[in-house]
Structures are given as C-alpha cells and as structure tokens.
Amino acid sequence: MAIPTGHALATALVTGLLLGGLFTVTALGLSLIFGVLRLINLVHGELIVLGAYLSYILLTHASIDPLLGLLVIVPVMFLIGLPLQRILLTPLMGKGAEAPLLTTFGLSIIAQNLFILGFSGDTQALHASYANASLSVAGIDVPQIYAISFGFALVLTAATHLFLKRTAVGCEIRASAEDAGAAEMLGVNVSRVYSLTYGLGAAFAAIGGVLVGLAFSFTPTTGPGYLLTGFAVVVLGGLGSLWGTLLAGLLLGVVESVGAAFWGDGYRDFIGLAAFLIILAIRPRGLFGRAE
Amino acid sequence: MRKSHAIVASVFLLALALVAGGWTSARSETKEIEIGASIPLSGPLAGFGSFVKWGYQAAVKDANAKGGIMVGGTKMKVKLTLLDDKTDPNTVASNTDRLITKDKVSALLGSCTPSLVNAGAVVADRARIPLVTGCDPLEAFKSVKKWEYAWDIFFWEPDLASAPFKTLKAWGAATNKKVAIMHDNGPDGMVVGGKLWPAFAKQYGYTVVYKASFPVQATQFGSMIQNAKAKGAEIVLVDAVTPQAVAFVKQMFAANFHPKVLVIEKGAEPVQFAQALGKQADGIIVGGYWDASFPFPGAAQLRTRYEKETGQTYSQHIADSYAAAQVLLDAIAKAGSLDAAKINDAISKTNKTYVVGPVKFDANHTSRLPIVELQWQGGETKIVWPRKQATGKLLLKIG
Amino acid sequence: MHEVFAATPARLRAARLVSAAGLVALAIALATMPAFASDYTLLVCFKIFKYAALAQAWNLLAGYGGLVSLGSAAFIGIGAYTTAKLTIATGVPLIPAMALGGVTAAIFAALVSPALFRLRGLYFVIATLALASAAQIWMVNWNGLGGASGLYLTVSAPTTRGVYYMSLVIMAAATVLVAGVLRTRLGISLRAVRDNEDAAQEMGLWPFRTKLWAFGLSAAVMGVVGGLQAARLSVIEPYGSFSLQWTIDIVNIAIIGGLGTVSGPLVGAVFVVWLGERLADYPELHVAITGALLILVIRFAPYGLWGSLLRLKGETIWSRLRRRS
C-alpha cells in the first residue's frame, strides 16, 4: 500500500466521482426493473453490450456519432425490451422470484453466444473526438467521457424522477410497484406497466452501453462485469430508490478510485465488492433503502 | 423419499447404460487420422480462438488436398475435431479427455494462452498423447513441468522483453530513460512485466520510475496512469490483453499523458486494436513473432489466403497455429504410423523452416520464434526492429 | 412426495423393498463399471458424479433451505487451492488434503454467514454472487498462492479409474448426506425455514443456526469436489478454480433436474452432461442451446424434469389416498 500525493488523491476523488456517474447510468435500468418488477434482470449486462454493438453498427456503417445515435438506439432497445418481458417473463409473474431470475439468466447465456456468432469475439470500441480527450480542471486531468457520463447520470436520474412523479404513466408505475393488486383494482393495466418498465430498463442499459463503448471497450462477454457493478449500485442504493441509485453509483466510483490510489488498480474491483458486502452486512436494505 | 430413491436408482442406471452404450458405439472405425483440439470459441478469448481455428483447419485442408498422409502404407485423410472450451481451463481439461478417450485422437493441438494450453497439455502429457501448440510463451510453458508429450512453438519471453530496449538502442532514440512498467498479472504478464522488463531496463541503463500490476478483467487504470505521468516517465511499457489495451490507451490520452514511447505487449498486436483506436494507435509499439513480410516460405500467401477466405484482417496467431498443425502432420507422416510414441519421437526430431521460421525443439520441448518489434503507423504495422528487416522508421510520437 | 407414502405402512414396506433392490443394483453396477466401460464412459461418469455432487450440495441449500446462492465457485476454488497447497507444501496425501479442502471451505462459509444471513431473498442472491467474484479477484491479485499463474500439483494425478471411484464416493456421500439430513431435525428445520422463516422461529428453532449448518455442509461438499478437480487438472489458477462457469453449471443442473428432491440433481447431472457431450460437436451453438433449454424447463416444467415427473406421480397417488380416507 502506497500513500498517494495530495494531487493524486484529488484526481482520484474527481475521477471517481465522474466515473461513478457511468456506474449510475449502467445501473439505472437494473434499478428500475428491480424496483417495479421485483426482478433481478440477469440479462442486463447483455442489453448494455447490445446497445454498444448497435451504436458500433451505426458508427461503422452510417458513421453516426455514438451520442447522436442514441436517438435511434434508445427507441430500438425499448422496442426490444417490450416483447422480451411480455413473451418470456409475464407468464412467470407470481411464480416466485427464481423462475424469472433464471429465465433472464438463460437469456444472457444465449445473448453472449449470439454476439460471438454475429460480431466475432473481437474487442470493439466506439471512437469519437470526445472519447479520449481530456478535461483539465484546476490542474486535474479527467477524461471528458467520464464528465459526459456524469452529466448523463444526473440528467437521466432527474428525468426519470420527473417522469415517475409528474406523468400519469409514472404514477401508474409507482402504484404498480407498491401494490400491483390495488393498482389493477383502480383500472391500471399492470402487465402493460411491467413491459413498459422493462422496455425503459433496456433503453437505459443501451445508453450505459454506448458510454461504456466510448470510455473503455467491449466484447461479447463484457456484460457480466457491468451487471455485477450494477447490482452493487442498485442494492447499495436500496430497492428501487432512484436517488439512492445515483448516490450509490457515485459513492462506489469514489471508493474504488480512492482505494485504487492506495492499493493500486489491481484491487479496484475487489475494494468495490468488499465495500459493497460490508455496507450490506451493516445495512441489509442498502444505504438508502427503507424496510419493506 | 425412499420410493423416489428406488425410482431414481433405476432411472440413473438406465441413463448411465444409455450414456455408456450411446458413446462407446460412437467410436469411429473409419480409415482416418483423428486429431483434435480444444480452443476458446466462446468466452473472453473467443477472439484468439477464431484465428487458431482457421490456422489448424487450413493446415489440415492442405494435407488432405494432397490426398492425406501416408500411414502404414495407406494414404489416410486427416480428421480434425475442434471443441469449444468457453475460455475455461476446466473445460479444456475435460474436452481433452473427451478427444483422447472418445474420438480416440492420435495427436492433439493446443488451445491459446498459458492457462488454457497448460490445462490441456497436462492431460495429454499424462495420457501420453502428443500435443503440439503455439500461443503459449515458452517460460510459462516450461514452468509447469518437465514435459514428455507436449511441444510448444512460440516466442521466448526474454526475447520479447528485451526487444523494446534493443529497438531504442538500434535507433539511438533520445529519451529521459525513465521507464514506467504496468502489466496484468496473468502468467505471461507476470514474467514479462514483473521480472524481465525491470531486469533489462537495468541492463540497458534505464531507470524504472514506476511499476504496477492489475488483474486481467480490470477496466480502469486511472491511478496507475496518474502515477506514471507524475513520475515523468517517457517510456511506458504495458502488458495487457486487447480489451484492456484499448481502454488503457484511451484513458492515457484522456488523462493527457503522452509519453515518447508506448509499448503494449499482447494487446496492441491484433488489427482490432488499431481499428478500435483509429489514429491514436499510431506510434504504439508491440512485439511480434510473425508478420506477412517475414522471409519464410508461404508467409505472404498465408495472409492473403486468410483475408480472402474470411474477409477479415489477419493476426499473427494464424501463423503459429498453422505451423503447429503442420509440424504435427509432418511428424505423423515421418512416423508413418499412428503410434503415439513414434509420433512423439518424430516431433522431437522436427528440424525444418515453416511459415513462422525454423522449428527445432530443445530439451524443454520448446522451439523459439524470432521476435520483431512492430509499430502501428497509419493503421498498419511496420517492422522497426531488427533494422535489417525493417519496413519502416521508428516514430517517437504517440497518437 | 415421500410424505404421501408415509401414510400407509404397507406401501412403505413395499417401497423399502423396491428401493433397497434398486439401490443395491445401482451400487453393483456403478462399482463394477470400470471393468467393462470405456475410459471415455468413465470420464463422462466422473463429470456426471462431480456435478451431481455439486448440484446435490446446492440443492440442500437452495432446494430445501430456500437459500439461492450464486457463490458456489468460491467454495470450489477454496477447496481446490487448499488441496493443492497442502499436497505441495506439506506433502499430505491427496485424500486427506481433499477432506481438509472441504473443511476449509466450510470454515470460510461460517465466517461469511453472519453477514450473508442478514440478507433475505434477492439481496442474499446478489451478495453471494459478489462474494464469489471478490474471492476470485483476490486470488488473482494476491501472489501468496501463485497469483494468476496458479499452482502446479506435485502429487501424481489419480488415474481415470481413480477419479471415477473418488467422484463416485463423493457423489454417494453427498447424496447420503442430503438424504440423511432430511431425516434429522436439521432437515425438517431447513424446510420449515424455507417455507416460513418467522413461523419456524415461533416453533422454537433459531433460523441462523439452521442456515449455517446447511451453508457449511454444502460448502464442504463443494470444497471436496474442488480438491478432486485440482488433483485431476494438476494445474490450477484462479480463472479456472473460481470460474463463474461452476456456478452456472450447478444452477443449470439443479434447476433442470428439479429442486427440492434428492433425485433431481442426479437426474439433472446425467441429462445436462449427456446433452453437453452430444452438443460438443456443434461448438458454435451449444451454449445457446443450453440456455434455451433452461428457459423452456423453467417455463413448462417448473419443478424440473424429474421434479415435475415425481409430482405427477405424487398427485395421482395422493388423490387415491385422499379418496380412501
């Protein structure tokens, strides 16, 4: 373990915070689905990767800028998510937590295999001017793309919050999340709400995927890694608590980066997971989760 | 419960019988030379797998095109069985078991990367079935055990590790001689980055100002890059697989760190690396053991053939896999028999120049491939060392 | 469905007879198999036994205890490394080393359980997954046990027959263990906690203790299997020993076979391994096919292939009994 310099520490803090934004974005969809459908969506990682591949296709074949491409990708992923939930998961609702869980698990296995068939096992990355550029703030250099991701995290969280709080559909979603039976009783078509939510989750995953593709790189098997980080964020944030997800994401980013500054990047993920397990052991419902 | 025991007892018995019957009957009695390999067709290393697969198949095709191989007076076609090991060493082992016991292969070809190759080689060595492989750096291969039936054709880590310094020396490159070393802690990474680079740096009069290691799944290198930058290193030596290599470079530039020399072993070699980074790949150096421009028989043709058949850009892994398969097939031909011991003996006597260069095994069952230093220039690699082979000049600028 | 048979002594006696006969036949067949079966068959059986034992252990946890854990890889890895290190460093013979591997895994389970058992349902599932990958990352980075390069076992690897018999014994032991546990206080407590933890506590059992036993026992079995695997491979490193692939295979087998029955995991192992061997010739697709199969089973045979079958039988016999009473 090495004691880092003040500057290094400051850098670690800032980068960590911004990186946390990326974590949040990759976790948001998971959180939404977890909160409303009470479902651990094990295929989330593959949805992220799929988003990245779609953007890659747009970029290489139509040279559409990845962020611009989101305008196409988000709706597309939404439309992919809808039937996925309706056809495969709806029949399993109310059959305990395991059945849908394992179904999504099976889906992720299939998806990974198909990615390899479709895109080969090669490493891909999305490049754009801002992907590798740096941003200097007070002598601290941080990746621009991290800053962009951070922005996305704030905007998406706020937007989702408003959507849930201000719109009629959002109201239906919150109602279904709390008491599906009662909601149905008041004329809410809960199964529609569910597939809608799942579609949203998929769309968010895609956004995360594009950012990941820009910031790092991706292969057909990149998904599970982000799934796990996503879990950590969602659970720390507390079941279905939107702001909790944001805060937890940022927290995780900072903890990992600062930890890495001390013990080296090798232990980055370990530190993250360890922190996750410890916090969970102390607060079984996550940092911001209220008891059910 | 007890009743269900009874039921299951019978079912289990039935199933096993079926299993046994089903498989023992599956033995092939045809007049073919059975060889096989377990390679990563899914999982993180599927990228390598696709090249290795092509290399092995190409060599077998060639042999069969010539009507097969003379064994015991009759020409026999070669049958190659490939199994997917999901990039999981446990699966490599059980696949190898399967190839040996079910497909009754006379010889085996290796997987890719030390952890996978070694897992299979151990099984083959134990079963006394010859296995020829590439894609496993010699030290990593030797360190496992004293091999009897496993053979490795690849580069020798010290060659790779010393190449950057030799290159700089050869071009008289002017740097502040401050070196930062960052390597993954995979078997080969530990050897090249962990042991050899520091040693050679010393030997060639460089000072290592920073050294760090990271796991193979890591995606963020921020703090390492910051340190290297802070220590004012002009020469950065990295050993990482492609996904990390790409992420590493992005983060390096994003952190505004532009050293004079950037060497990324392993990861910077395949063309996808350059595709993923575009112009920013320019100037990045990587050690290579093969390039289509090598003065060896069939080198250029192999490249064009690969790119014609697959429509993708080649990687050096097509060469060592192709050569490994050729070495094996030649040995079988020389042995003129399918007897494992005879084939193994023939392999040991291999002494011929293949598409990767001269192959001759030493006491450790390893044959060393010459290393060249490649530099990405305008989307393709140029040989910058040894100078007599050079196809381009060394650039001291990254991105 | 055994409860059904408990109702009529006559049936019970009959059942005992049949089962005894069946088990004896099975035992003889398995014991003598190496005499007539090919090496390949033996190795496939090794695979089947190995996974059957693992699935059996997982079944005790998830099927009877309702503790769905995705952390199996950690315990297998720990078993593997303990066995390896012991044989290399202290020259302990293989078998005791494997046993100690199991013990170490159980101890590890005991150490983490206070934290884990505070979590219920989904939280528990995720925490176990995180635990496993944390363990792997640690082993990769920490050079105390060879880091990512791993270890090479000096002890001579067991022969094909060797692993066949060892795995057979382990599977038999695991099965007997689970079947036995179900007849003890622990077995009942476990199922009670699964069905209704709070009510169980009001019946005077302390859920934590019950879960701990199940967790420890299953960890021990997994540890022993890990040890055997290490011996078989001779080279172990974190990516293989702590591979998520273990967890995936175990879950597949247990679910496809059927949770909450002693027979399910065995049948599941036979079926999945058999399928794997059949599909091995189509390397490009076999992973996807397994996934699709999993989805189909969950959808159409919620109690697993074997579980659903048993259930069917159970229902009919049960309804007959009901009519009589």
Added chain:
Amino acid sequence: MSAYPEPTGPLLETAGLSKHYGGVRAVDELDLEIRTGETLGVIGPNGAGKSTLIGLLSGAIRPSAGVIRFEGEDVTGLPSHRRARLGIGRTHQIPQPFGRMSVLDNLMLGRLYSAGSGYREARRESLGILERTGLAPFAGTLAGELTLLRLKRLELARALALRPRLLLLDEIGAGLVESELAELIDLIKGLRSEVDSILVVEHVIDLIRECSDRVVVLDWGKMLIDGEPEEVLADAKVTAVYLGTGTTQALAPARAAEAASEPAKPLLAARGVTAAYGSFRALHDVSLHVYPGEIVTLLGANGAGKTTTARVLSGMLAPTGGEIVFKGRRIDGLRPHSIVRLGVAHCMEGRRIFSDLTAEENLTLAGRTARSAAERDARLTAVYDLFPVLKKRRGSPGANLSGGQQQMLALGRALMAGPELVIFDEISLGLAPVVVDSLYEALAELNAHGVAMLVIEQNVERGLALADRAYVLEKGVVALSGRPDEIRGDPRLRALYVGEAKGES
C-alpha cells in the same frame, strides 16, 4: 366453571405494553395478566389490537414500549424462538403452515426443539397430537394442500407440539359449523390439564363463554372491560362494540319503503357463483342482485365469504363456476382493470393506499378511466366536496394520512372511477365510531346521486341501517336475504354473531 382448579398467581403479565404503527396505536399501554391455570378470553372488534397482542406476546412483533414478564422473568427482549422454548406457543389467525412439508413434519419441529425429543419419539408424540386434533388421516398430506379449516386445526396442533405452558389461540373458531365448534370447545377444555394457561382471541362468543374463566374486552388497543364471562358478555358496551347498536337508523325506514318498488332489471347479477382458494371452497352457489341505485349490504361472520364475494365480483379472483352479469354483460373472467372501466369499483378491505403517492395522485390514478381530463377533474372536485379534508391534504403522501383520512381516500379512489356500482369492503374497520358515522353519511349522500352499492359490514346495525336489502353469508353460502327489517328480526342473524347472547342485549 367451578370444576376447574382455582387460578393462582400470574404466569405472564404485561406492563404498559404498546405497539404503534405510524400514527396508529394497535396496542396502547396495556397492563394484562394471565394467571396460572386460567383460560383468558380476549374479545373486541376487528382492529382492536387482538392479533397484535398475540404477536407481541409470542415475540413475532417487537413492542414500541412496555415489558412482558413470563413467570416473573422479563422476556421482552427475547426472540420468538427463545420464548417458544420457554413454553409460549401460538396459532395464527391467517394460518402459516410449512406448505411444502407434510402435516406430520409440521409438528415434528416443535417436538424436536422445545421438547428436545429424539426423532422417533417426536414422531410418535406428533402422531398422538394429530390423533387428538383429528388430523391423523392427513399426517402424510402436504400442509399446503389442506383446506382452510384443517389449516386452522394444524395451527393448534403445531402449537401443542411445543407442549407449551402458555397457549395463545388467535381466532381458531372462525367459520366453524356448530358441530365442529363443539368439538373444538371440548378440545380446548381438555387442554387445561396439560397447558398451564390459555389465551383465546375470538369472535365466536360461544367459544369464549364456554372456555374462558375470565374475559377481557379490547377496544382501540386499550382494555375496555375485564371480568367474568357472563357479566362481560351481558354488558351493554360489549354488544354495542359488536352490533354497533345505538348508531343512527334515521334513513332506514325511509329507504325500506321506497325499496318496495324494485325496478325489473338488475344492474349486477351473480348466479350460482362458486369460488375456491386452492382446494378450499370459499363460495358455494352464491346468487345475488343489485338493482340500479340500490344499497345492498352483505353480512356474515369472519370467514363467511364476504370479502371473497367482493373479490370475485371485481375480478380479483376468478370464479370456478356460475356467471356474473353487469348491465347485461358477462364480466366473470375479465381482468379487474377492465371490469372497473365498465363501472364496477371496489373499495378494498384494508384500504390499500399507495403510501408513496400523494393523496391527489392516489385519486387521479383512479381517475384514469375518465374519458376526458375535464370529466376527471369534475370527479376530483366531487370527491373533494365529499371529503374536504382530502383537499386540504391533497399534497401529502398516503402514508402520512390518519386511518380515517386513508379510508376516505380509499372511498374517494373508488368514486374516481365514475362507477355505477361500488363495492365497499369493511370500510369501518378499525375506525372510531365518529369517523365511521361520517363515512356512512358520505355513502348515503353518494347513493342519493344514484350510485348503487354493495356494502360489506361486520357491524350489523350500521349495515342494515343503510341498506335496502341484505344478504347474510354463512360458510360461503347465502343463509339469509331480504329487507333489513326482516333480517333484523330474524333470530338466526344474532346466532351467527353472538351465539345465544341475544337475550341480554
């Protein structure tokens, strides 16, 4: 009574025992003592805190304040398994079986732990208990497959398996037929020899009268009366608490009169409806009609099938037989959200307010069925006019509303659907009489605007006072039906509620 041994000092006592849920005080400063050798009956209306009390004593619920002493020893901090081992056994009002275990194994647990018997021994003893509780034939059955009544038996058997010193019985008598009830009473009396003390929470007054040495009446989590069974049951306050006599009957006669001329075509008609939970048949061949603008009340003891009827009519539970027609259209088999769109709203038992949503959001959500925004706003203002307090608290989350306000909100939600028929399920549950009065005035007002209603009430008088017609359910079958005055006079009605106690009140 005198046949029993004279009760001595307290086996268990509570001091200042309280449990608060948010604002609601389920149990409030309760000082209770259970003497050794006695059987203590606890009665009180729903929501009086009876089940909470049992939860507190068994350790399932942590108290907000107060102490619990068992044999003079403070057990307040002990987890439930420790208390069970000390000899406190309980049953649950809603059975909590180990569903995927055999009935026998359900009992084994208790023997193995608190009694510490060996396995075989435990098995024998458990079978013995099954014999006595009449569950022997089902020893091998999966508990999950038992009918509700047998599950209640299992609850008792399982508690006995602990060989408890103190037995806490939570409404095990509900929904039993006379013969079964007599059986149960004998069983409980028989237990006195082996159990030190018994606490019986019951609605079935016969059981209380027969079994208990002392009766305590709870209301609002406080002790109302404490004394000899006969005198307590004779007490006017008790009858009031149960039958709600003395409440306004102003509009009853008027309505009865106008109800004489019934329009020919029913708004809602259920014919021969049967429904089941698993293998338990909850409704059997139930037929009822509601005519336009009519108020029909549905009465019956706990577990008689009132709520099930409501669930079936509103589509939450698919009937297993019969047909349901609303405005000439079959609605059985439709999903709730489509039924509500047709004009049948259901104000569910237990309010089911969305605690995250504000009061107004709760309402507007329900108003989604409106064809236009204008229509929705009109309904909203209507609801606000009906319950001005809701308008005041429109912005605050459902969780922060008082019980009464929540119930108003639940009513309002039902109305937001713009229904022609509303099903009200136990809207007076756990509410202060004054609040209930105001709610009922609201109902009357609504009806004046032509909304037909099916009102489920456990408070008979309230129900009858409001209604044009009434149906009385007994064990899933319509036992009585007719005009309120007819019903009110019918002796069978009181028999259903307070058994033979009718004489006194």
